[in-house]
Amino acid sequence: MGESVAELKRTPLYDLHIELGAKMVGFAGYDMPVQYPMGVMKEHLHTRAAAGLFDVSHMGQVVLKAENYDAVAKAFETLVPMDVLGLSAGRQRYGFFTNDAGGIEDDLMFANRGDHLFVVVNAACKEADIARMIGALTPDVSVTAITDRALVALQGPAAEAALARLNPAVADMAFMDFADVELDGVACWVSRSGYTGEDGYEISIPADAAEGLCRKLLAMEEVEPIGLGARDSLRLEGGLCLYGNDIDVATSPIEAALTWAIQKVRRADGDRAGGFPGADRIYGDLAEGVARKRVGLAPQGRAPMRAGTQLFAEAEGGDPIGEVTSGGFGPTLNGPVAMGYVGSAQASPGTEIFGEVRGKRMPVTVAKMPLVPANFKR
16 A cells, blocks of 8 residues: 555545545555544444445446347356356346466456446456456457446445435345436446445446535435445455455465355356356366365454464464465454465364464464354345
């Protein structure tokens, strides 16, 4: 997060962040709010208790079009091991791009918009992702990066009540529904999703209308602005991966405990098996198992175990069995939380292992993810 200010891009909500007293940092090439005067701890707890508004406009929004949805879906399935063809109109799904070695190039969300596919990718990977889609899918599929829209996430148990004041129809949406919704006279694309483990919505808004709509939401008693700091601690408690930390080009989805995201129809014995990069490695991992697995970690005591902390099977001696990939303080749990990779022999919840912090080995319990149960509206 140490990028020089001169090179950083700004989201359509930059002036509002400054007005709200945000502390700004460089993140994935953008000048982003890491926290507001409320502070990370209170922002995190407010999102869990009421509703938090996050600017995620740095993410990439992409529209894929062909002669019809099925044509786009079949083409997109050559890049991801997900069931795109079987996704119903008005529904969204989690996915990831894989490479020839079976590693994860980026994780993403995609939605069936009736006649086209809408894809949201991570900010740090969006140039590479768009280039990948253009290279693999054109000319049969048009790939359009949407640059004139903001993206915000309204998250927390009060998100529905707050957003329903602007349009009651949002209350009828279930988790992973996607719809065109008019909010305060603005044509928005709304999904009932997010990356906090809480109920909520992601809202794509025309850039010129974004600040006005956000002011409308922030004027509501339940809603506070939330920065990247609390977004990170919320997704960590929710057992959700951060690309570049917990998953990357060298991680197979099976090692990453993302097997659930590969639908049966795309598995080795499914009707549309294979046809995506790295299928042989991924099917091999599914059949034979993997040497390491991503797990939740509950450090005992009060000291957080940060990314890079080495993990050991014993209190003394022996080689590392893995490492922490994300770690910090979990405000909901009022204690340290982490995730990382361990040898498959140590991956069962309840296993006690040790993390080396400043030369001392401290006990850690392997924990079931999510560490804080999800609160989605099914």
